Amino acid sequence: MQETRRVADEAKRMGQQAQEGVERGFEAASRSFAEANKGFQALAAEMMSYSKATFDDAMRTWEQLIGVKSLEQAFEIQSQYAKRVYENHMAELSKLREMYTGMVRDASQPIEETARRPR
Numbered sequence: 177m178q179e180t181r182r183v184a185d186e187a188k189r190m191g192q193q194a195q196e197g198v199e200r201g202f203e204a205a206s207r208s209f210a211e212a213n214k215g216f217q218a219l220a221a222e223m224m225s226y227s228k229a230t231f232d233d234a235m236r237t238w239e240q241l242i243g244v245k246s247l248e249q250a251f252e253i254q255s256q257y258a259k260r261v262y263e264n265h266m267a268e269l270s271k272l273r274e275m276y277t278g279m280v281r282d283a284s285q286p287i288e289e290t291a292r293r294p295r
Contacts, residue, residue: 200290207286215279222275226268233260 237257244250 200293204286204290208283211286212279212283215275215283219272219275219279222272226264230261230264233257233264 234257237253240253241250244253
């Protein structure tokens with residue numbers, strides 16, 4: 177009888193530990209998804225801002241091209257625009273890479289912390 181009681185108590189303790197582990201896992205996953213959501217929102221906002229700035233720059237360049245007086249002036253405006261587009265695009269890619277890396281790091285942190293906790 178006493179042995180049965182001990183086994184039952186041990187099973188109950190193990191069940192509680194398993195339930196606590198599942199709860200910690202769900203809590204960590206929830207925090208992780210929240211961080212990822214914030215990161216995706218920030219990425220979307222950044223891409224929208226970049227798209228708007230790029231469009232505005234293209235429109236300004238078009239306005240400049242409409243008013244050119246010579247072919248050389250048109251080539252110069254177009255060359256400056258191409259250089260600016262390339263530099264801005266490369267800078268934006270770098271910024272998005274850093275943002276994405278930060279988002280992945282922040283989103284994985286709750287899971288990593290939960291995995292490091294003693295059971």
